Amino acid sequence: MNNWILQTEGLTKKLGGKAVVNDLNLKMEKGDIYGFLGPNGAGKTTTIRMLLGLAKPTQGRIRIFGKDMQKERMAVLRKVGSLVEYPSYYGHLNAIENLEAVRRLLGVPKSRIDEVLSVVRLTKDAKRPVKGYSLGMKQRLGIATALLGQPELLVLDEPTNGLDPAGILEIRELIKSLPREQGVTILISSHLLSEIEQMATRVGIITKGRMIFQDSIDTLRERAQSKIRIGVSDPEAAWKQLLAGGYQADWDRRKLTIDRAPNETVAAMIASLVKHNFSVYRVEEEGASLEDIFLDLTGGEGSL
Amino acid sequence: MIMRVMAAELLKIRRKMIWFLVVLGPLGVVGLQAVNFGLRYDYLTKQYANDLWGGLINNVTMMMVPTLFMGLAILASMTAGIEHQTNAWKQTLALPITRTQVFTGKFLLSVLLLFCSSTLLIVGTVGLGAALGFDLGDVPYKHLLELIYYPYLAIMPFIALQVWLSVLMHNQAIPLTVGIVGTVFSMFSNRFDDWMPYKWPYLDNAADNPLFSVAAGVVTGIVVLAAGTLNFVRKDVK
């Protein structure tokens, strides 16, 4: 189990006496686009700050590229690019100068500046002061800055936050193209499942500082099992009838809901209702979206 | 590595009025003395008749120390403000450079900028003397350099202090207030004994040896810089 590119063990951060990140065991494999998902205030940014050495863990360990973050911070950070929360930039400088300021610290060749500018398609606007940029352009400059040192691991904290739909799409396409074109592993956080769903290969869901799900996106999708909804007269009596017959069901004022079941079971349930003189108006399949699962997992504190 | 940090720092202060202030400080001091000597030319040249250059240099340095106190507070605040504005700290500190290098870089930037100001003041003073018709062959260079670079060295603890406060606090009102109050306070510091750091840049001590003030300043400056660095290294970054 040593091919994890990033791994935390019992990572915990207490702020004001409260565990804002609690016993987190995050694991990423090389080549992953890891979607780090959770409602606002779940502890995503706090976790990412610790991963980058900006904040010290109260407890726990972080290993990146197999190296202990506490002991070999410089060696690790050389191969990590990051964008935390909102983009940092020097507004009075243009994009080239902004990148140059970071390039001087990284000591990479000057040609990287043109390369990353073209990756994020800012070449045309590169000579304008950054304070006049739109949020999407600033966000792209932030990603360009993160790419400057040719990182093996890219950490992006809510890179589409505050963007309009076109901007979101643009950033998403950019991020999806990176592992192919640049050979990087990506950790990307978001409070929007819909966004992560379209790019992530692995998902970690965090709420109230705790990781409640961590697996491949396909495993998460499998959880999105459909339910069957039955429109029926007198749902309460019908529900009791089904329970008496040994079936599982839920009801509310208008309808019954049953978990996905084999065809014969569904047929037998309907037959039993008809036999007992309930009027069956509708039998519908209701596909639970990932969003429902997310809401379910996070206790209704999700998004959208 | 520290050269790389300085190269980045120098790039970041472009178009920020910082170089303008570096020039404005010495220009203001020289300008005021130009007015002083211009208006009272006959009176002052008679008063300093046997040491014209010495008289001019004394007048210049009297104004220089408070200007230096004020200037270092403003420069430290502006150079830290460049990072505070969009919280660029988180970007810089996630790069493969140590926090010690980042903090030392900010300190050295202020040190460098004030060195430029001090040097400009030397040039400006000689220029003003020449314009006033003093003999350029008589310039007491050793005296002039000492009276300008010694206060600059003795003021090191305050450069370190203001850089520390400005880097630590997002709201620059507090470091600037400390700087302004300190400037005014320093002008009355001759009432204190020699232990008082605000007195050192005036090079005034019981032993009448300016090098004592310089030594105290440089040593204390290093101590304050070390304390600031230690604090910066331990701090979590937003």
Ligand SMILES: Nc1ncnc2c1ncn2[C@@H]1O[C@H](COP(=O)(O)OP(=O)(O)O)[C@@H](O)[C@H]1O
């Ligand atoms: N300095 C602090 N003291 C106490 N609580 C804090 C502090 N900073 C952040 N928090 C809390 O930590 C939690 C996690 O914040 P954050 O990591 O920013 O969440 P996310 O990025 O997932 O939205 C929030 O509930 C926030 O209120």
Ligand SMILES: [Mg+2]
């Ligand atoms: Mg956040």
